[in-house]
Amino acid sequence: MLTAGNALELRAQVENESCERAFDASRARLDFPILRHRIRGREIAYLDNAATTQKPQAVIDAEMSFYTSECSNVHRGVHTLSQRATASFESSRDVVRDFVGASDRKEIIFTRGTTEAINLVAQSFARPRLQPGDEVLITEMEHHSDIVPWQLVCQERGAVLRVVPVTDSGELELEAFHRLLGPRTRLVGIVHVSNALGTINPVRDVVRAAHDRGAVVLVDGAQAVAHIPVDVQELGCDFYAFSGHKLYGPTGIGVLYGKRELLESMPPYQGGGDMILSVTFAKTTYNELPYKFEAGTPNIAGAIGLGAAIRYLGALPFTAVMRHEDELLRMATEALSSLPGLRVIGTARRKTAVLSFVLEGVHPHDIGTIIDLEGVAIRTGHHCAQPLMERFGLPATARASFGLYNTISDVEALYQALQHVEEIFR
Amino acid sequence: MNAEMRELYQEAILDHNRRPRNRGSLADANRRADGYNPLCGDRIRLFLKIEDEIVKDVSFEGAGCAISTASASMMTQSVKGKSVAEAYALFEGFHAMATDDGERAGDLGKLEVFCGVKEFPARVKCATLAWHTLKAALTQPADSTTTE
Numbered sequence: 216m217l218t219a220g221n222a223l224e225l226r227a228q229v230e231n232e233s234c235e236r237a238f239d240a241s242r243a244r245l246d247f248p249i250l251r252h253r254i255r256g257r258e259i260a261y262l263d264n265a266a267t268t269q270k271p272q273a274v275i276d277a278e279m280s281f282y283t284s285e286c287s288n289v290h291r292g293v294h295t296l297s298q299r300a301t302a303s304f305e306s307s308r309d310v311v312r313d314f315v316g317a318s319d320r321k322e323i324i325f326t327r328g329t330t331e332a333i334n335l336v337a338q339s340f341a342r343p344r345l346q347p348g349d350e351v352l353i354t355e356m357e358h359h360s361d362i363v364p365w366q367l368v369c370q371e372r373g374a375v376l377r378v379v380p381v382t383d384s385g386e387l388e389l390e391a392f393h394r395l396l397g398p399r400t401r402l403v404g405i406v407h408v409s410n411a412l413g414t415i416n417p418v419r420d421v422v423r424a425a426h427d428r429g430a431v432v433l434v435d436g437a438q439a440v441a442h443i444p445v446d447v448q449e450l451g452c453d454f455y456a457f458s459g460h461k462l463y464g465p466t467g468i469g470v471l472y473g474k475r476e477l478l479e480s481m482p483p484y485q486g487g488g489d490m491i492l493s494v495t496f497a498k499t500t501y502n503e504l505p506y507k508f509e510a511g512t513p514n515i516a517g518a519i520g521l522g523a524a525i526r527y528l529g530a531l532p533f534t535a536v537m538r539h540e541d542e543l544l545r546m547a548t549e550a551l552s553s554l555p556g557l558r559v560i561g562t563a564r565r566k567t568a569v570l571s572f573v574l575e576g577v578h579p580h581d582i583g584t585i586i587d588l589e590g591v592a593i594r595t596g597h598h599c600a601q602p603l604m605e606r607f608g609l610p611a612t613a614r615a616s617f618g619l620y621n622t623i624s625d626v627e628a629l630y631q632a633l634q635h636v637e638e639i640f641r
Numbered sequence: 642m643n644a645e646m647r648e649l650y651q652e653a654i655l656d657h658n659r660r661p662r663n664r665g666s667l668a669d670a671n672r673r674a675d676g677y678n679p680l681c682g683d684r685i686r687l688f689l690k691i692e693d694e695i696v697k698d699v700s701f702e703g704a705g706c707a708i709s710t711a712s713a714s715m716m717t718q719s720v721k722g723k724s725v726a727e728a729y730a731l732f733e734g735f736h737a738m739a740t741d742d743g744e745r746a747g748d749l750g751k752l753e754v755f756c757g758v759k760e761f762p763a764r765v766k767c768a769t770l771a772w773h774t775l776k777a778a779l780t781q782p783a784d785s786t787t788t789e
Contacts, residue, residue, distance in 0.1 A: 577707070578705065578706035580764070581707045581708070584649065584761060584763070585646055585650070588645055588646050589643070596682070597682055610681075610683075610684075610704060635646075639646070639650055640707075
């Protein structure tokens with residue numbers, strides 16, 4: 216089997232030779248059993264990938280295999296099953312390390328998801344450091360999970376939360392960013408790819424500028440990892456958070472990458488089993504990285520499933536997958552823009568896999584319900600980014616988001632269903 | 642067009658969405674309540690003028706989907722002129738119909754167009770938002786505001 220490590224190598228090799236391997240989305244689609252189901256007699260056009268992606272058989276098998284042949288607790292038992300479980304669990308950590316380009320496996324912390332990863336940094340990194348008057352700088356396009364943890368910690372510490380605005384096209388206002396990045400900025404929180412707009416943020420430039428001012432940077436990569444290459448060393452970020460379930464992996468598992476020296480300097484996030492070396496009532500010695508941040512029995516099956524998801528993705532020609540998703544986004548944007556009264560929200564120059572829109576005179580919820588009756592699944596609402604919706608003066612948008620298994624047929628189904636919405640509301 | 646779709650988006654609902662009745666504020670209201678559905682962001686503010694236990698006048702403001710807008714519009718029409726007890730009974734009746742829960746006391750007349758929402762669990766709250774706000778306004782003491 217191809218490991219993620221040599222899959223990445225292979226990917227680099229393919230890119231170097233600039234003879235891209237072909238990618239066939241309709242064949243990849245067959246790897247996802249749920250997509251064989253029909254909804255109301257129609258094939259599912261699943262266009263809600265920014266909420267969660269479907270899982271390939273390989274991921275389902277990996278979880279199943281853990282429960283049928285390896286199930287045991289990790290890092291504890293001397294018996295065979297426990298050793299097998301530990302080996303599988305820890306090999307997933309290596310797969311994740313290769314996937315994000317971290318230099319050390321100790322820098323890979325398993326969490327419940329992006330949200331927990333960000334809260335971990337807010338509580339263990341920011342909370343002990345923030346002084347009254349210090350600043351945390353985030354952007355207007357953050358998901359609630361990269362807003363509320365900072366609000367909580369800023370309120371408690373008397374620190375100030377500052378927000379970089381976005382332009383009408385949904386890009387970061389870079390001038391404002393540089394202006395707001397000040398001597399009191401301790402931390403910058405920025406989303407790599409906006410879940411509501413699809414904007415790809417210039418994270419490398421943001422990191423460089425922040426480091427020049429002595430601030431650390433946390434990147435929310437939840438919507439990025441499945442769609443664009445991520446290399447934490449190339450980005451230079453201090454923390455990178457993502458979830459398994461938006462990466463064709465299971466729910467309830469996610470990752471925090473953190474630079475080793477920062478993680479070493481941070482107190483534990485939660486106390487409990489597995490995160491200790493020794494406990495007496497007088498004093499507890501914490502375990503080494505990454506276990507210091509993994510209190511309690513982890514989501515073992517989830518971590519193994521995440522490893523399987525990354526291996527699955529690694530075996531695909533990723534450059535061609537990206538091109539395929541870009542092509543879907545381009546075609547969908549073009550088709551939908553031709554519908555009268557339809558307005559695309561988020562027209563940044565660099566975008567991936569997300570198409571948000573509103574239709575004049577029709578609330579997004581009505582759009583969502585009507586097109587669901589034709590087997591088209593999209594998300595409608597504020598996408599957990601209420602401040603961003605407010606900035607655009609909208610209560611909600613409709614959002615189609617793409618994954619590797621979507622095809623032009625899904626775009627056609629969306630387009631046709633939207634025509635029916637128009638017919639009803641005309 | 643799909644029959645299920647027609648069942649939910651009945652002509653009366655589309656009509657009330659296009660031309661909501663009793664929309665706007667009410668200068669001499671003596672009850673007011675706000676309703677909010679955080680799931681979809683629908684907001685409604687309801688104004689009632691109640692005298693001698695009769696709903697003399699009623700209006701609403703707010704933005705929402707077709708189901709919630711039409712429901713608010715038709716709710717105001719159906720409670721205007723009714724006694725507080727009758728309006729409360731209508732709430733009970735509507736709630737039972739939309740959630741398919743509890744005893745249906747009888748036919749709700751025009752409001753029966755919302756019967757289809759029970760097949761759409763994600764949309765039940767859109768239909769009941771205005772009614773829950775009405776209940777909040779009816780059960781509060783005069784001249785106060787609550788948020789549902």
